[in-house]
Amino acid sequence: MTSAFTTLPLATPLLATLDELNYSATTPVQAQALPHVLAGKDVIVQARTGSGKTAAFALGLLQKLEVQRFRVQSLVLCPTRELADQVAEEIRTLGRGMHNIKVLTLCGGVPQRAQIISLEHGAHIIVGTPGRILDHLNNQRIDFSELTTLVLDEADRMLEMGFQDDLKAIIKTTPKNRQTLLFSATYPSQIEQLATGLLQQPETIVVADAPEQSSIQQAFYSLNGVPRDNAVKRLLQAYQPASCVVFCNTKRATQAMADSLRAQGYSALALHGDLEQKDRDQTLVQFNNRSARILVATDVAARGLDITDLDLVINSEIAHDTDTHVHRIGRTGRAGAEGLAVTLVAEGEQHGLSLIEDLLARQNQQYRIELKALPEQKLLTQEPLAAAMVTLQILGGKKHKLRPGDIVGALTKDNQVPFSEIGKIQVQAAWSYVAVSPEKERVALHVLNNNRLKGRSFRAFRVR
Template identity: 40%
Template sequence: MTDHSITPADQAAQTENNAPVNETPQTASAPADSVETAETEAVEEKKAPEVFFEDLDLSDDVLDALYDMRFEKCTPVQAACIPHILERRDVLGVAQTGTGKTAAYLLPLLTLLGRDPHPADAVNCLVIAPTRELARQIDQSLQGFAYYTSVNAVAVYGGNDGIRYEQERRSLQAGADIVLATPGRLITHLQLGTLDLSRTTHLVLDEADRMLDMGFADDILTIVKQMPENRQTILFSATMPPKIAELARTVMHNPVEVEIAVSKPAENICQSLYVCHEPDKTIVLRKIFKDEPPQRVILFCSSKQKVKELTILLQRRGLNARAMHSDLQQSERDEVMQLFRAQKIDLLVATDIVARGIDIDDITMVINYDAPHDAEDYVHRIGRTARAGRRGKAITLIGEKDLYALANIERTLKIKIPRAELPEGVRKPSEEPRKGNQPRGQQGKGRNRARKDGNNKPNANARPKHNNRKPNNASAPKRNEKTATGKPQDKVDNRPAAKRRPQKSGNGRKPQ
């Protein structure tokens, strides 16, 4: 079960530097083999009006969570998709990771599950993701969005141990509002008879193009055949190749098509990359700086710990480098940026905290020590160079764990980034990512989850217990049942009234 012990405020703190992009990307031309739809949503750069979550017909419980997480404005994909999903339409979204698409389907589905009566002993919504890592990320987002709701969720994606499987089996048989799963694990439960999808009313296929690339096409069709015909289907894909169009025609009914295109890198950026083993990245970096001593260079890393370690290493080699990450106080950040603008620092080693919004026109080179998570982040990172008509360089170091990210970036941007020659003695790894290989994280380490009953703030150290809720147990709380506090399962908002979300007035309230 999803653990609601992570409050929306905790979610906001975790996602402060990785919040969904609120910039409106350019609209791409419709593909030749696009699915015939009753309606097409076009989101044009600088023309899409601002849409606030309060303007949408989302439930108060969902809006309360968004208010706590300090999410006010919709991203373009959220503004375009949420109204149609609330109308129970099938939606085909063409948008890559980083545009806020997870919230685009979770928020309206949480609202629908809270409003509509659903059987307590059935799986009501199924979300399928290609990898455990993505399923885990969706699960974490759901914990924050669903904090004030009575919606419960089961994550079916972890490990091969018997204990994990038994937990999944019990949770599925007890019923769940939302099941988050990978295709392979779902097929296993279907074959063993531990999963019944005959009453599932909502289906979400996230990153469908990647699932097809990983060979899950037959598995998806097998899963869909177990579901009723009158379900609502939501499909998201970074691109619209013919195989995705064919899948949409097979599993969807008259879908609304929403296309959010990624912005493109500037043409005056010379892009290249090195494919190497992770321990060899420092050797490649030494070659880059030997060929071209760093001046006005930004070096991006995936974590603040790596930023700290790499900055020390570069300083020991005599380079004028400084670090920029979220552990620095605001005054320290301002000092570093002031020194960098004044050209008193040659090399700025940073996390994505500075990937957006830096207004420095004379950056000569951007180096991605780790591959960005998606194409949007890649464009924003390398967009720090080649500004104001200048030319610039963008170099990316690709390790084994970055191969899927690289494939996604090149597929989304429809480019092939030139490969540079490795230094002598450095062995090149295979560029063919193995099936099922996903970015490192807590893959295969699924957490035990338990529903929270009675306490406003669950004990983070308490041992989770299985929810062996019986559908016919009269003493058990009914799905979506509200308490006297107005919140389900006694999830009381104990904050002072001044800090609570003001009630809506009229058709929507713009946050002050």
């Protein structure tokens, strides 16, 4: 079920921005949730990652925002910094036609000083993680007395990460007559208990919990005694994906898999909870800009991370539950694109396999999982595909007034680096990243280190 955004009671600037972004029709979650959100009702939404839920609440926040009242009017709580950054960016994008809106991101893993200064200048909308929000509250840096809307995004994930007490403490500081929107991929008993004490006469919306079979093809391979890292390498050589996420169930298995792949020349990076925030950020930058073909990750990467255009998902181990399996494979085949997800199955994992088969059977009564034989070992004699790009970091960013155009202009001056050899550019607060082809790495570094940007000199180096 979808409809045109023009049928909704949205302000003209919001409709104009949606038109500029070529957002004409709502997704199912937006079609079902937005009318209730815009009517000011409390809403519970159960929908998978990639369903368009962020716009479903972002448009509601922006529609009711009183720009002239410079107070915190909306709070969005997220489980991870990556999701908070993504949500804040989407709110800014959707609200760019409205003048002087300030969206502030408050998350752990970064120094507090810049956040404290930003808070002193005020904000309309705050997006952040529970721990850091509570820290600022305890130090009386935030006032939620005029808050009108509270959003819990990926609520199940926040509870899984142990944020329940932090959430309760934060919620106590907000007005009781606020609007509350709860978004969750799953609806376990913990979420039900949280919702009961939090929302008032909520509208409940459940959007299909599994990706459409037409967009994601699944395959299951029997390990038959083959080591998991060897099996993953065979699959990578057989499918030759431009980008692939390999899921593991533990941080130790994730790091071991990534180390094994890199030792054999694969362009692979690890993403798990033991990494420092800076390393997590750089890992995602490199993967998204094609400086690495393979991301080996724990399930933290299954939700909330801005991973796009993914060719292949490999479950090196069966997920602990079917909800997690659904979210893993949902990283591919997004926005209607074709996707492929493969799962490795060892002896003793029949129970988990049966649960997945039951899930698929509910979608297609004729469906039965057939275990395939792994691709042949001789594929490993071939050289792994190299990454298409390399990532350069510039020690200058938004606070230095740098923009993507400044970086492109410097690189392309006198055709030193052709525009076609430049990939994604990300400008952050204190530094920037630019992807270039491996052939132009040395030239690009020479240009960036020996020329001025915005009248200043900045150091640049390759991220490895």
